[in-house]
Amino acid sequence: MLFFIEVALSGLMAGVMYSLVALGFVLIFKASGIFNFAQGVMALFAALTLVGLMEKFNFPVWLAIIGTIVVMIALAWLIERVMLRHLVNQEPIILFMATIGLAYVLEGMGDIMWGSDVKLLDIGIPQGAWGWLWDQGIYVEKLELFAAGTAAILVIFLAIFFQKTRIGRALRAVADDHQAALSVGISLNTIWVVVWSVSGIVALVAGIMWGSKSGVQFSLSLIALKALPVLILGGFTSVPGAIIGGMIIGVGEKLAEVYIGPIVGGAIENWFAYMLALAFLLFRPQGLFGDKIIERV
């Protein structure tokens, strides 16, 4: 039983890490209907910038974080100027292609600015086993608990922001109908800068957590792939969905690996998430918490 709990818990924690990446996707999708392929690379880019500022310029941690936030906001502004502004009212697939391009540009920029070697990221997040649970015989990383706490705070914050504020409503309005949003005086350009900034900051949080866990390296951009099944499970437009979807996938793949893995020869962890996503696409395409797909004819 203890073993089961340990496996489930470690899955839960790994899931939260997926959720953090998925969250960035949801934000941009909710507010602009764009599937941002570059979200994973944005997390990498943020983490690289943070490490770079600390290593090359000897910034203290807090200053480096503020510096990185400024860089991410500047990046959002630049993306709106150079890319989105020229693609208003284009098909979603065109915008999606543009974000693939963006992913390569960001990866290249990160490489040129900060180099491509694996870097250590230590901003003082506690590491090692959490004492109390360890005494009970269960191993849980302090870092992962910290990540879970951070994710919880982010979600509460974002949920209130989206549901209860003018800008949150404006974000949802833009996602729903560009023209109607314009007609009530919402400025698309401002909204896009805001939403890309917020998702840039979420990317920074994800980058910090993943970077602290396994070093800042370019394979970080690949975690974006794991966020995909999370999104399909949770629903592309739901913030809580991203979190819960992440946890289900995290727990599911760990349990499957440990308990079903030996029967079929292992390595279930690599494809379990995608199978689960496939099942969801068949039976509940809007995900657990996504907006119901309403189409009147």
Add this chain to the structure above:
Amino acid sequence: MSARNIGDVILKVDNIDLSFGVMKVLDNISFDVRQGEIRSIIGPNGAGKSSLLNVINGFYHPQQGTITFKGNTRKHMAPHVAASQGIARTFQNIALFKGMSTLDNIMTGRNLKMKTNLFWQALHIGPARAEELENREAAERIIDFLDIQAIRKKPVGKLPYGLQKRVELGRALAAEPELLLLDEPMAGMNSEEKEDMCRFIIDVNDEFGTTITLIEHDMGVVMDLSDRVLVLDYGKQLADGIPDEVRNNQSVIDAYLGVPHE
């Protein structure tokens, strides 16, 4: 509608030309709207009526001509400028935020009435909270006015067509506009729904003094409601005047009865 005050010209459109490629959509259109009046634009399909509304609220930028709203003359409008200057509108094909509730749709209409900055809103405390409540009350008043209390929390995508049109009117009203542009507010409605919508339009005009410019195909409605009527056909101005004049205008009759264009 006896004691209404028709004031000075609030909107003046001069010599507007609009083309898409070789297609000339609006050809030298000039007309004005006076404060407090109900001004209709009619014409057969493809006459350029919706395009004209799109020029007024800034979706289309005409190649020629000027738009003067409240004394400011512009070559073209930008949608958020139009909105912040007091122009609100509805759309021919209903452009509501389908995933959002009726209340949220109407609250979105109050977007420009809410001013607190991102920081307070993000924290959802202090001035932002008070402002939210204040605007919520205004939204509830509109919901009462349009008699749609029962669907406050429903996502509008699920509502029947007639109610969606009503919610869209509500969203436009939420901005407390000076000029309200209605693009076929009664299209696709049954006669009972049409009557309701007519009553709302008259009430809005009467009680709030809102200036209204509307496009409508139902001639009975147009002739009853309007102070003045502008007639377009193939992007050209056919006639402009009070309902009786327009009704008896030979070229208008020809356009509607389908005399071939040579």
